[in-house]
Structure formats: structure tokens, C-alpha cells
Amino acid sequence: MELPQDILMSIFSTLEILDLIRAGSVCNSWRSAYTSICSLGHCKPQQTPCLLYTFESDSTKATGLYSLAEKKAYMLTLLDPALPSRFIIGSSHGWIITADERSELHLVNPITGKQIALPPVTTIEQLSIARSGDDKWTWLPPHKDYEDCIFRDGLLYALTSEGEIYEYDLSGPAITRKIVLNKVWRSYDPLDDEDEDASDDLEADHDDESYVWNTTMIKVHKVDLVARMLVEACDLGENVLILGHNQSLCLRADEYPLLKANHVYLSDDRELYIKGCKNGCRDIGVFNLENNCAEEIVSPQLWSNWPPPVWMTPNARKISLETHSL
Structure with missing residues (x-):
């Protein structure tokens, strides 16, 4: 029955x-x-993030998905062109942002195989937005070195390298901007602390496999919206952070019981690793904020170092079963 x-x-x-x-x-x-x-669109809303990566299969590059929920790896079959041939710029809401050999941008849903071409990169000026149907990007001033952004309820929050947070209201006919947090630190690059010769050596050898940055400490702060200042927090409590060149996520462990509370799931987000350093090992793991120790996600390593792996939250809308090998 x-x-x-x-x-x-x-x-x-x-x-x-x-x-x-x-x-x-x-x-x-x-x-x-x-x-x-x-x-x-009635799928379970609390989908556990997965790690998207590429790997060698029968002398060719294939695309894999590592499930944190199942602690199991799967192979995905995507539409042409293949994901391993592209730069992976980031991910958000189940979509991967990629760039091809001509620097043209595409949204790719690794679960459904659907791809969407974005407006030409020649119309992008730093922080820009494009709505469905737009043939060019719309610039959002001012000129800043942006590190991350989150879109929620018609509001776009953008974080700069100096700790500034801008809020853009995209819900009305005219885009408005306000400052949520003023500059709290100077832009910092670890290479600034190296002498000139050492920096030259690092730049010259940036494709060497030994070139890797390892996370040894993570500091957590909260934004006090009333005082407009950062407040240091001793830990995440029952929260979980997902960090990398994906949209940053803060999740409740009680809603995602297969993730560890007070832990940070991280992958490389350094610009050098996104654009180059193709042979360098990636800093990917689970960081325990209680004892400041990093753990491997899986051993041995499943992924190739290029394109760099990225966290994504599976989006099941309009799934095509024929695009999967599970």
C-alpha cells in the first residue's frame, strides 16, 4: 500500500x-x-553545509561533495563546462560563483546542474549588484576594500578589510546606505611583516606546495549595534561558524545537531589561494575554540588543491536526478 x-x-x-x-x-x-x-521549495530549511571540491578520477578532474551530516563523499556530474576548469570565486544559498578563462562570471548550482550567466565583468566596479534580467552591474559606493557581504530581508551588509560595516537597503526604488560600524582596525596582510627580500621570495615561489597558511587562533567579536563598536566574545556558545570564500554562516548547533557547537569549520579564503597558488596545500579543517586546536575534516585528504574547496549549503530546487551519481 x-x-x-x-x-x-x-x-x-x-x-x-x-x-x-x-x-x-x-x-x-x-x-x-x-x-x-x-x-x-518546501525542502528542509536547515540543510547542513557541505564541502565542494575537485579530485582526480581516471586521470581527469571530477567534482566531489563531502557531506558533514553523513561524513561521506559523493561525486557530482555537472553540465559543461566542467567546474574544475573554472575559478571558484565564492558561494551563497547553494550557488557557486565561478569565472571562466575569459573572466566571465556564472552562477552554478552543483546539485541541479543549472547555470546562470551574470552580466559582463567590464561593468563591475568594486561592490556591485545585479538583479534578475539586468545586462550590467550597478555600483554601490563608496570605493572600499570589501571582505564579505550578506544579503537578508532586502538589506545588503558589506564588511571592509578595516572592519567597517555598511548597510545598503535594496528594497526601494532608490538604494540607500548607512554606516553600521566605523573603521576599527587597519587593513592587515601578514606579508607586510616580512622584509622586502622575503616578500619577493614568497611571491616568486607562490606555486610551491609548501606554501600554506595554517590557522592557529581565531578571535570572536560581536557587533554592538547601539554603541557601534565591537565586543570581544570568549567563545561561540552554542553557535557554529562556517568560514571560507563562501558567504559566512553563523548557525545554531541545536538546529544543526550534526555540527559541533563552539567550533569553526574553515576553508582558505585568502585571495592568493583563490586566484593562484595552485599547488599549495589548503588550510581546511574544524577549529575548536575551547582549546584552540584544529582537527582534520577527513583523512586522507579527498580534494585537489585547485580549484580551492568551498563550503556550500545544498539547494534542491528543481533537482534533476540524472545529474547525480550517488
Whole structure:
């Protein structure tokens, strides 16, 4: 006897994405329920982040996904052109931002295989936005060295290398900006502390496999929105941080029980590693803030060093089962 579709959909809405894909492969009834779940966007909202990476398979580059929820690796089959041939710029809401050999930008959903071409890079000026259907980017002043940004409820928050936070309201006909936090530190690069000759040597040998930055300490601060200042926190409490060249995430461990509270899941976000240093080992792991120790995510290492691995939260909308090998 088959379960009614509404009951199946209720059950499927509690599943992690990879479990949902497998469930949709069981039979026609289950496939119909899973297709409806994806089309309506009723998937489980608290999807555990995964690590997207490339690896060698039969002398060619393949794309893999390591599930933190299952502690298991999967191979993904994407549409052409293949992901390993591109630069991975970042990720947000299940989409990977990539650049091809001509520096043209594309959004790629590794779960569905869907790709979206973005406006030409010649129209980008530092922090810029583009809405669906735009043929060029819209610049958001002022000129700053931005490190991270988050979009939520019509508001874009942008963080500079000097600790400034700007809030852009994109919900109205005219974009408005206000300062959430003023500059709190100077822009810092560890290479600034090296003498000139040492810096030249590092630049000349930046493709050497021994060139790697290891995380040995992480300081946590909160933004006091009333006082407009940073307040140092001793730990994350029951929270979890996901850091890298992805959209930074702060998650509640009670909503993501397969992640460790007061831990930081990190991957390299240094610009040098995103654009080059193709043979350098990557600083990827789980950092325990209680004892300031880093742990490996998996051993032995699954991923190639190029393109650098990136965290992503699986997005199951309009999944095509034929794009997967699970």
C-alpha cells in the first residue's frame, strides 16, 4: 500500500538534500513527491553545509561533495563546462560563483546542474549588484576594500578589510546606505611583516606546495549595534561558524545537531589561494575554540588543491536526478 502524497511530502520535507535525492529514486510515487517538494521549495530549511571540491578520477578532474551530516563523499556530474576548469570565486544559498578563462562570471548550482550567466565583468566596479534580467552591474559606493557581504530581508551588509560595516537597503526604488560600524582596525596582510627580500621570495615561489597558511587562533567579536563598536566574545556558545570564500554562516548547533557547537569549520579564503597558488596545500579543517586546536575534516585528504574547496549549503530546487551519481 502506497502512502498518500501529502504524507510523503511531509516526511521528505525533513530530509537532508542527499537523502532526498536518494528517496526520489525509489519509485514513481516517491519521485513525484520529491519533485513537488523541490518545485515548491518546501525542502528542509536547515540543510547542513557541505564541502565542494575537485579530485582526480581516471586521470581527469571530477567534482566531489563531502557531506558533514553523513561524513561521506559523493561525486557530482555537472553540465559543461566542467567546474574544475573554472575559478571558484565564492558561494551563497547553494550557488557557486565561478569565472571562466575569459573572466566571465556564472552562477552554478552543483546539485541541479543549472547555470546562470551574470552580466559582463567590464561593468563591475568594486561592490556591485545585479538583479534578475539586468545586462550590467550597478555600483554601490563608496570605493572600499570589501571582505564579505550578506544579503537578508532586502538589506545588503558589506564588511571592509578595516572592519567597517555598511548597510545598503535594496528594497526601494532608490538604494540607500548607512554606516553600521566605523573603521576599527587597519587593513592587515601578514606579508607586510616580512622584509622586502622575503616578500619577493614568497611571491616568486607562490606555486610551491609548501606554501600554506595554517590557522592557529581565531578571535570572536560581536557587533554592538547601539554603541557601534565591537565586543570581544570568549567563545561561540552554542553557535557554529562556517568560514571560507563562501558567504559566512553563523548557525545554531541545536538546529544543526550534526555540527559541533563552539567550533569553526574553515576553508582558505585568502585571495592568493583563490586566484593562484595552485599547488599549495589548503588550510581546511574544524577549529575548536575551547582549546584552540584544529582537527582534520577527513583523512586522507579527498580534494585537489585547485580549484580551492568551498563550503556550500545544498539547494534542491528543481533537482534533476540524472545529474547525480550517488
